Amino acid sequence: MIIRRYSEYALRIIFGTQIDLTVHEQVRRAFYICRSLHHPDILEIVPSFCACVITFDTEAISYESLSGLLQEKLADLSTVEMPSPQLHEIPVRYGGDYGPDLSFVARHCRLTAAEVIDRHCAEIYTVYTVGFSPGFPYLGTLDETIAAPRLETPRTRVPTGSVGIAQRQTGIYPFESPGGWQIIGRTDTRLFDTGRPPFSLMQIGDRVRFYALD
Amino acid sequence: MTGTVTIRNPGLLSLIVDPGRRGYSDVGVPSSAALDLYACEALYALLEDPGTAVIEVLGPRFALQFTADTTCAIAGARVKAFLDDIPLRPWASFTARKGSLLRIREVTAGFRYYVGFAGGIDIPAIMGSYTTNLECGFGGFAGRPLRSGDVLSLAAPRQTDTRIFPDGLIPPMTSPYLLRVTSGPESAYFNSDSLALFWGKGRQELFTVSTNLNRTGIRLQGKPLVFTADVPKSIISEGILPGTVQIPGDGLPIIMLNERTIGGYARVAVIVRADLDTLAHLKAGDLVCFALTDLEDASARWRKKCSLMKSFPSLCR
Numbered sequence: 284m285i286i287r288r289y290s291e292y293a294l295r296i297i298f299g300t301q302i303d304l305t306v307h308e309q310v311r312r313a314f315y316i317c318r319s320l321h322h323p324d325i326l327e328i329v330p331s332f333c334a335c336v337i338t339f340d341t342e343a344i345s346y347e348s349l350s351g352l353l354q355e356k357l358a359d360l361s362t363v364e365m366p367s368p369q370l371h372e373i374p375v376r377y378g379g380d381y382g383p384d385l386s387f388v389a390r391h392c393r394l395t396a397a398e399v400i401d402r403h404c405a406e407i408y409t410v411y412t413v414g415f416s417p418g419f420p421y422l423g424t425l426d427e428t429i430a431a432p433r434l435e436t437p438r439t440r441v442p443t444g445s446v447g448i449a450q451r452q453t454g455i456y457p458f459e460s461p462g463g464w465q466i467i468g469r470t471d472t473r474l475f476d477t478g479r480p481p482f483s484l485m486q487i488g489d490r491v492r493f494y495a496l497d
Numbered sequence: 498m499t500g501t502v503t504i505r506n507p508g509l510l511s512l513i514v515d516p517g518r519r520g521y522s523d524v525g526v527p528s529s530a531a532l533d534l535y536a537c538e539a540l541y542a543l544l545e546d547p548g549t550a551v552i553e554v555l556g557p558r559f560a561l562q563f564t565a566d567t568t569c570a571i572a573g574a575r576v577k578a579f580l581d582d583i584p585l586r587p588w589a590s591f592t593a594r595k596g597s598l599l600r601i602r603e604v605t606a607g608f609r610y611y612v613g614f615a616g617g618i619d620i621p622a623i624m625g626s627y628t629t630n631l632e633c634g635f636g637g638f639a640g641r642p643l644r645s646g647d648v649l650s651l652a653a654p655r656q657t658d659t660r661i662f663p664d665g666l667i668p669p670m671t672s673p674y675l676l677r678v679t680s681g682p683e684s685a686y687f688n689s690d691s692l693a694l695f696w697g698k699g700r701q702e703l704f705t706v707s708t709n710l711n712r713t714g715i716r717l718q719g720k721p722l723v724f725t726a727d728v729p730k731s732i733i734s735e736g737i738l739p740g741t742v743q744i745p746g747d748g749l750p751i752i753m754l755n756e757r758t759i760g761g762y763a764r765v766a767v768i769v770r771a772d773l774d775t776l777a778h779l780k781a782g783d784l785v786c787f788a789l790t791d792l793e794d795a796s797a798r799w800r801k802k803c804s805l806m807k808s809f810p811s812l813c814r
Binding site: 287288289290291292293295300301302314318326327328329330331332333334335336338341342412413414415416417418419421457458459460475477481482483486487 | 519520521522523524525526527623624630632633634635636679681682733734735736737738740741757758759767769770792795796799800803
């Protein structure tokens with residue numbers, strides 16, 4: 284673990300340089316430890332694949348004091364109270380208007396559309412992080428035989444519930460938004476509800492399995 | 498006593514905003530804060546009403562009508578504003594009578610301006626904030642920009658003494674803009690000559706604000722930064738702060754605003770906090786240059802700006 288300054292009021296706690304489950308588990312533990320501190324001078328904690336970014340109140344604490352405190356609190360990641368990961372089963376309508384890029388992915392991978400769907404549904408994915416837009420889960424790791432590059436020109440509008448693929452990741456768009464992932468299907472499952480804490484269906488460390496609707 | 502204002506013309510884009518949605522970055526919820534917080538704080542001081550929902554407006558022709566006597570104020574971009582054809586002093590509060598019409602005829606400098614009402618706008622807070630998340634369609638007025646005919650309820654309209662913000666404290670809003678930056682996490686991804694042209698004192702390239710700009714980010718045109726040979730052109734997505742300058746594969750900077758929590762491009766630099774309000778006023782064709790500074794200087798500028806903003810209530814007369 285290394286701590287680096289990001290800006291006047293932010294630091295990064297870095298656990299690795301690769302997308303990898305061991306690194307992910309360290310990030311997740313560090314996130315929950317930082318959160319459990321309920322430190323009044325910590326403003327936001329943003330976990331991602333390999334690091335946590337923390338913003339802090341510079342009027343109340345210095346970078347030096349906070350990084351010293353975090354070094355101490357994060358020295359032992361083995362004991363931490365965390366929610367147990369939830370498994371989310373997500374129904375998906377694949378292909379057609381719901382998944383306009385399914386045929387491209389199949390051609391790119393030299394498979395049939397049915398094979399792409401089977402392989403997409405075969406895996407239990409881990410929520411590496413939630414972000415980009417509220418509630419968007421970055422899911423790994425996608426079977427490499429169905430990995431596909433991002434679109435060269437991102438779409439300006441991807442419909443709510445779209446299920447996408449980008450390299451070895453898959454994800455779900457909680458809101459209509461711009462997006463560059465290959466869209467292979469769509470789900471009706473609601474991923475983000477501003478009226479219901481904890482707001483995001485998916486939390487870091489949760490598991491996801493997709494199943495195909497006819 | 499209750500009252501309303503009716504939007505007669507939303508200008509190019511008008512949105513309900515506040516100082517931002519805090520504490521939910523871990524599930525991807527950005528702050529969506531007012532882009533010019535200095536102007537927003539000035540407005541709060543003029544209205545004697547900190548933290549309330551205000552309207553952030555882009556462009557001229559914005560107009561609204563009052564159904565109750567209430568104190569109102571405008572701050573931000575320099576505008577020519579009229580209340581029933583009587584010119585209004587900018588960065589000052591004024592009392593509007595029931596039935597009167599507020600109109601903005603022209604924006605003379607800067608881009609975004611703020612309109613607020615003593616007592617605030619009565620709308621529900623979503624996840625602790627009134628501000629609009631435009632992309633996802635929540636917060637603010639039904640999660641969308643204001644339209645002609647929309648009726649905003651005023652929470653507690655009242656008349657206060659009219660107040661004036663000191664002229665000398667209204668920031669200049671003229672291109673070319675200087676943006677001070679500190680070195681970002683991936684600044685070493687770029688070759689030193691191109692970094693020197695990007696932020697080196699006295700050597701900087703001017704960048705032009707492209708037409709590709711919105712509330713999420715501002716793309717610049719100019720001399721591309723050059724990646725060193727041995728680095729990837731994107732990073733494993735990681736947390737990102739407002740004002741971060743990202744460099745995608747084409748080498749041209751994107752300044753991130755208040756709508757993303759995670760990003761996947763190299764973060765070459767971070768605009769110092771004291772200069773972030775400037776970003777609210779960049780429009781297509783404006784010129785921008787970056788200047789490298791250190792964290793000590795950045796922090797000192799921020800402390801000075803914060804203490805100035807805290808004194809706004811006592812500086813308005």
